[in-house]
Amino acid sequence: MTKLPQLVITIVAASALLLASCGQTAAPPAPPAAVPEGTKPVPEQKDDKLSLFWMIAIPESGPSLPGAGKDFIKKTIEDKFKVDLRLEYLPMGDMYTSKLNALLAGDNPPDMFQADGAKSYGYIREGAAADLTPYVTPLAMPNYFKWVTPDEVKRYQAGQTFRRAPVPFSKNYYGAYYVRKDWIDALNNKNPSLQLKVPTNYDEMIAVMKAFTFEDPDGNGKNDTYGYTSTGSGMAIPNDMPQWFKYGLTPGFYIDEGGRLIDSGTNTRTALVLDDIRAMMEMKIIDPDWFKNKAGENMSRVQQGKAGIFFSNVRDIAFDHSPNSVQKKTREMTGNENATFEAFHIAGNIPVTYAPIPGIPFMLGAKTTEAKARRTVEILDYLASPEGWLLTHIGKENVHYKRYGSKITLIPDAIQKEIGANGNFTEIWGSVFGYKVKDPAAIGLTIFDPRETEHDRSILRLFQTLKLYELGTNVAPPPGVDIGTYRKEMRALQAKTLFEDKDSANWPAYLDELLGKHKGRAIFDTYAQQITNALGRKVTFSAD
Incomplete structure (x- = not known):
């Protein structure tokens, strides 16, 4: 008879401490009455370049980011929003959670991170996540709220605190x-x-x-x-x-x-x-x-x-x-x-x-400065827009696709040559703000x-x-x-x-x-x- 394999898990001390505390998470009671409408943010003066660090989950282990000079998506985002962007990624699972725990317990936690839905309660309880109220509103993120409804965001909140919001999710199975x-x-x-x-x-x-x-x-x-x-x-x-x-x-x-x-x-x-x-x-x-x-x-x-x-x-x-x-x-x-x-x-x-409901949340780190939080949210809302979605999921207009009004016709040879042959890196960038979302009907x-x-x-x-x-x-x-x-x-x-x-x-x-x-x-x-x-x-x- 086969015996149950012995599992030995070694995690750095800080990570293990945080993971243990997540195991005692209390799910808060009732959600707030509504998502705050917010006020339309004053356009930020991007005089200073910011360094941002994000950690995200990807659906499969195959894709990888290309070498320097080939990642036009990263360059576009960095140039458009005046940032240096570090992006860490892994498939959602035990390895992802262990790495995220170690980062959150360390000296350089991510400014924005995705998490396993159930474990996100632990991060909130331990104070690892910032309040999203000033940032995630229909006025501040109009493109995002085309993918999710205020009711979906409201039901997804962790009780009386608004410290997680759903990544745009596929409405198909x-x-x-x-x-x-x-x-x-x-x-x-x-x-x-x-x-x-x-x-x-x-x-x-x-x-x-x-x-x-x-x-x-x-x-x-x-x-x-x-x-x-x-x-x-x-x-x-x-x-x-x-x-x-x-x-x-x-x-x-x-x-x-x-x-x-x-x-x-x-x-x-x-x-x-x-x-x-x-x-x-x-x-x-x-x-x-x-x-x-x-x-x-x-x-x-x-x-x-x-x-x-x-x-x-x-x-x-x-x-x-x-x-x-x-x-x-x-x-x-x-x-x-x-x-x-x-x-x-x-x-x-x-x-x-x-039927699909919100799954993976995005969260802002508790140590993230207001300037980095606002810049991050601005970028995320851009990624939820038609321009941003097409960039991160398909590529460049007139290079990787042709646009005829609302119809997007792919150019397969160019996609394979510049994206598929370089790690199929749109699978990674497309997961930053859209987990497994392949249908852009929402926009x-x-x-x-x-x-x-x-x-x-x-x-x-x-x-x-x-x-x-x-x-x-x-x-x-x-x-x-x-x-x-x-x-x-x-x-x-x-x-x-x-x-x-x-x-x-x-x-x-x-x-x-x-x-x-x-x-x-x-x-x-x-x-x-x-x-x-x-x-x-x-x-x-x-x-x-």
Whole structure:
């Protein structure tokens, strides 16, 4: 029986102290009545050049900033706003949080930073974040408030203090599984009796995973491929495990047809999910390193041709033309120009998640001077404007795109030559003030990409078939209770059940412990009341 891996985390003392304090975060009570309208700021006289330091999250680990002289986005921002800008970036996750903690505890904290939504409460409690009231208003940031509404900002505030605001977020959902369609075709040609197809349900997905593991889909004569890969970062059962959908548990929490709030990891059916994951592991049809894989390592398995199915929330992760496409990188790394990924989902009529609400916040550092705060907010609002959005997401007008009124037509060759070949750095700059935002409809623009293929359009059509439920609001635990601490205990007990216990017989006792000792029932009862207030209909928590 596989044992739970020993996790050893070493963090600098200051960082560890701050992280520990974040674990005792109290979520404040009611949000303020409204976002202040503010006053239109007097244009700043930019006589003095300012040095700014920002830290942001990016969706994937692939992109990088180019060398000196090639980053025209950075130069444009620095010249336009008279700043020297230092930008640090990592995918959101444990490494990001550890680095941010160390920076905030040090002598040179970032002037602006993004944070994990749940952990942002800790930064506010510890005094690491400045009051946004003088800066983030509809008058001071008119472009920003085209992406988010005052109500969304209000509901996102941390109780009676306004120290975090949502980064503009995608109003679309792009989560899907992807399968090596060329492997399916190759195996069916070699052995028609397999009758494999792109999965539409759990059993079909398991059948494909078995074939990808045992039938030599790449034809190299070696037993070196697996059906599926994921990432647990050494601590979590991932939400993309297909067993969640098998048992009708939308990963995370959701509202069922009876008006019950269900948390998939805090439920009696969680035991069934864990038992089936154990069975899948015993079949050896999943990447054996899935639990310890960190963000990006699962994608490396796919690109190396070692795993045939993965999950992603990135819209163009398998597009034919995307510079960071896993399909493109798989072809490059394996030498197989026929490597093709097709999107699918096995949820059926089960909602895959809730309709998008604000996720990642941006915050100003408590030590940030007023001059740096105002300059930062001015730049951020520019990035939310049509000119700024196009610069950071696409490039230069008449070089990387043509503009015909509200229609933006891309120039793919120039984009690839100057951006894709230089680290695809628009993925980084585009994340400064728009996490995973690919559709600029909020500012009246429409993107036309001549590279888009029928394969790409088929992926977009799949997204449109996915069912979402309405949550209506961001939620927060009751005062004195930290959701991050709760989730840590929940994940530890799930991992104990999976790796140390022989089956899930102990899960009912673990569930009682989570609901009582670790405040799970208090948390989810509070969530249910907040959702009830937002939706105007009764929602109650249930763990059955």
